[in-house]
Amino acid sequence: MTASKHDPDCVFCKIAAGQIPSKKVYEDDELYAFHDIHPWAPVHFMIIPKTHIASMAQVGPEHAPLLGRIMTLAPRLALEQGCQPYPEGGFRIVVNTGTVGGQEVHHLHVHVIGGPRPWARG
Ligand code: AMP
Numbered sequence: 001m002t003a004s005k006h007d008p009d010c011v012f013c014k015i016a017a018g019q020i021p022s023k024k025v026y027e028d029d030e031l032y033a034f035h036d037i038h039p040w041a042p043v044h045f046m047i048i049p050k051t052h053i054a055s056m057a058q059v060g061p062e063h064a065p066l067l068g069r070i071m072t073l074a075p076r077l078a079l080e081q082g083c084q085p086y087p088e089g090g091f092r093i094v095v096n097t098g099t100v101g102g103q104e105v106h107h108l109h110v111h112v113i114g115g116p117r118p119w120a121r122g
Contacts, residue, residue, distance in 0.1 A: 005052040012107035016050045026077055030066060033077055040122050042115025043081045043091065047073060053108040056097040074112050083114035090114065092122060 007013050014020040015034060022034035025045045033047040047070050053059065059067065071093075078091040091114030096103040113122060 004050060007052040007107070010052055010107050012048050012105055012109060013050075013052050016048060025081060026073065031069060031073065033073070036111065039120070041113045041117075041119035043078065043083050044111065044113045045077065045081060046109040046111050047077070048107060048109045054106045055103055055108055056095055059108070070110050074110060078112050078114055081112075081114075083112075084116075094122075 006017070011020060015022045016032040025033035025035060026047070027033070030050055031047060032050055033045055036044040036046055049066055049070070051066075053063065074093055075091075079085065083089055083091045091112055094111040094113065095109070096111075113119070
């Protein structure tokens with residue numbers, strides 16, 4: 001397991017700690033999932049590690065189990081949140097990384113986006 005880190009200036013650390021309100025989708029000892037405040041689509045939530053990792057650019061082999069948990073949780077939560085089943089349905093997973101990658105919040109987060117089209121973006 002990854003040692004837990006908290007950045008007192010990070011909005012997603014504060015959300016994971018319950019210091020800023022959010023619409024929770026899922027929580028366990030390592031992960032937190034919540035609805036995006038500006039959804040692109042009928043289903044749009046994010047899965048974050050509770051430990052502070054700034055982005056995918058900081059990920060190393062020690063994070064493989066944590067990332068594996070996020071990626072295997074995503075399809076389950078997508079269905080629970082109303083995404084239609086594969087293959088006619090499905091969802092999009094997005095991990096914006098760095099300025100060029102369109103990352104605005106510097107705490108690793110995996111967007112899960114789906115539901116009936118049209119979508120506002122994407
Ligand atoms: P990104 O561009 O990948 O860094 O996306 C950050 C996302 O976080 C954006 O889609 C925002 O709408 C979302 N966001 C920012 N602040 C909050 C918040 N307090 N609660 C929920 N979503 C947020």
